[in-house]
Amino acid sequence: GEVMDIFPAYTDYAYRISWNGHRIQSYHHLDPVSGRTGDALDHLALFPASNYVTSRHELSDILLEIQQDMVHQVAHFKEEGKMEESRRIEDRVTFDVEMIRELGYCSGIENYSRYMDRRNPGERPFCLLDYFPSDFLLLVDESHQTLPQVRAMYGGDRSRKLNLVEYGFRLPAALDNRPLTFGEFENIIPQVVYVSATPGDFELQQSQGVIVEQLVRPTGLLDPPIEIRPVSNQVDDLMEEIQKSRSKGQRVLVTTLTKRMAEELAKYLTRAGVLCTYLHSGVETLERVEILRDLRLGRIEVLIGVNLLREGLDLPEVALVAIMDADKEGFLRNYKSLTQTAGRAARHEEGRVIFYADRQTGSMDATIKECNRRREKQIAYNTEHGITPRSIRKSPEEIIQQSALLDIRQAEASYGQSLLREPDPPSLASSETKARPSNPQSPGKSAVMGKQNLRDLRKQMNQAAKDMDFLLAAKLRDQIKALENSGQ
Structure with missing residues (x-):
């Protein structure tokens, strides 16, 4: 006929599609119980009932x-x-x-x-x-x-x-x-453009010398100057530089060679009164997003990492990048790694980089020369066009809005259900449904909260064991067993 009703398995309501010949005239939400239709929809996305369509x-x-x-x-x-x-x-x-x-x-x-x-x-x-x-x-x-x-x-x-x-x-x-x-x-692939600040040999070979450099930023910001300082008292010197940056409301990134070094340095700085934490592969993905957001909001002043403070991180608040043991040649301290890490300071008008090293390796030399080459061209362009470098500044509300998905995922973890599913159409909600109060202490929710408590306790127990606080770990283990035995 001229009307088709579709009831997808993944929704609590149906859709009514009206046809005019071979053309769709309109589609509405449809209450499958009362048969009432809601307001007309601007668009409709339908997914197949089955992914398996072989005859x-x-x-x-x-x-x-x-x-x-x-x-x-x-x-x-x-x-x-x-x-x-x-x-x-x-x-x-x-x-x-x-x-x-x-x-x-x-x-x-x-x-x-x-x-x-x-x-x-x-x-x-x-x-x-x-x-x-x-x-x-x-x-x-x-x-x-x-x-x-x-x-x-x-x-x-x-x-x-x-x-x-x-x-x-x-x-x-x-x-x-x-x-x-x-x-x-x-x-x-018929045609491809490779985009990288540090292209590999394959990309350079495939490009056959046809390379376009994009050195000038709309904000006029420059590649950061790089300074080399001795390793002998690098932690004390770093502490002094952190205090200077803190006084200006700036953030600091520090990279170390190992996860253990990152954690120990974070503990030392925290004891010294610095709002500090670490970021490495042992940190869960959602927690990484939260840490980066806290850094931008000022809840964290110093972030210490190993190999994650590189590509894709756009942190305009970071004015100082410190690379510890920069002369330890390896994949964490090669030309690409040093260049990418140093680039995290290029989003701030006062951005600068410190290499802590007792000797200048080939990778360090190449990184410094490349940054200086780019700076010269950027300064010349800004001078010619009267551009003053300006950092991008965003309000806390804008920063939080950018990572809104983090809050959704954290809420999902707490309540055990997806919050991104399409909500029931308000036009179809009956007065009985609207008037029915929710029960925050329902058995389902209690079970979910119990599981969340178990996850949190296990995480604390593992951390205590890592910190060699075995008494605390044993107490947490006993709490976990008690919860499991009680049916939670």
């Missing part, structure tokens, strides 16, 4: 092919005397085939994607890049980091799945459910 006829052929490969693999294991592996793969595949036949899917169905796609063994998988037009332009941001990741994906995936195949957990076809190889990735 029953095709599925029969696919399942037959899977079973044939299973027979070959079972025979292969038996020839090698691997009876446990042969039994395991037979049980696994037989169960999966029955699940697919009855339900249309099974756990780990992606490992059978080669059959579903009707691909040949070794043929590249389909990916989102196949949806782009033939002449699309790809921009690879921070290419010196991104391209090695693309290269490594195939090898990492294959090494993991080879074990699954060799021990009879998966058919060899699982190896074809994989990322693209770097060669396949290159073949798909």
Whole structure:
């Protein structure tokens, strides 16, 4: 007819779509109980009821092919005397085939994607890049980091799945459910722009000398000057520089060589009255976002890291970057790492960098020369056009707004449900629903809060053990056991 009602499984209400011939005339929210419609919608996003759209006829052929490969693999294991592996793969595949036949899917169905796609063994998988037009332009941001990741994906995936195949957990076809190889990735891309302050050899070679430098910033800010100071009393000197920056309301970034050094330095500065913390791979992702926000808001004055204070961090409040033991040549102190870390001070009009080193390594020399070269061009441009460097300043409200997703995720962790789902339309909420009070002490919420308490206690226990405070760790362990035994 001219009207279609759709009730998605992921909402508590339906949609009514009105047609005029072959054109959609309007769509509304629909209350499935009362049949009342809400206000007309400006747009409507519908998701498929199932991700598995292979027809029953095709599925029969696919399942037959899977079973044939299973027979070959079972025979292969038996020839090698691997009876446990042969039994395991037979049980696994037989169960999966029955699940697919009855339900249309099974756990780990992606490992059978080669059959579903009707691909040949070794043929590249389909990916989102196949949806782009033939002449699309790809921009690879921070290419010196991104391209090695693309290269490594195939090898990492294959090494993991080879074990699954060799021990009879998966058919060899699982190896074809994989990322693209770097060669396949290159073949798909018609044209590409690599974007990086420190491009790698591959990007420079591919560019064939055609490189565009973007040195001038709209704010007129300059690359920071770099100063070298001796290692002998680097902590005391750093403390003095931190006090100078604190007096001006500026923030400080410090990089160390190890996580332990970062934690110990953070403890020392905290005891000295500095609002300080550390940031490294041991810190959870959401906690990292919170730490960076607190740094910008002034709740933290000094942030100490190892290898995370680099690309992608835009912190206009940071005026000083201090690199400890800058002369310890290695991947944390090579040209790219030093340049990227020093660049974190380039968002402030008084930005500066201190290298603590007893000798000047080749990487340090290259970084200093490159920064000075850029500064000369930036100063010349600003002088010619009468530009005065100005830092970008944002209010606390703007900073909080930028990281609003953090608050949502933290609330989700506390209440155990997604807060980003589409809310029920207000026009369909009945008066009975509106008048019904919520019960903050409901059993479901109590259980969720109990789980949150357990997570917090375990985190405190692990931290106490790290700090070698075993008495506190033992007390926390006993509290955790008591909560678990009480059913919370």
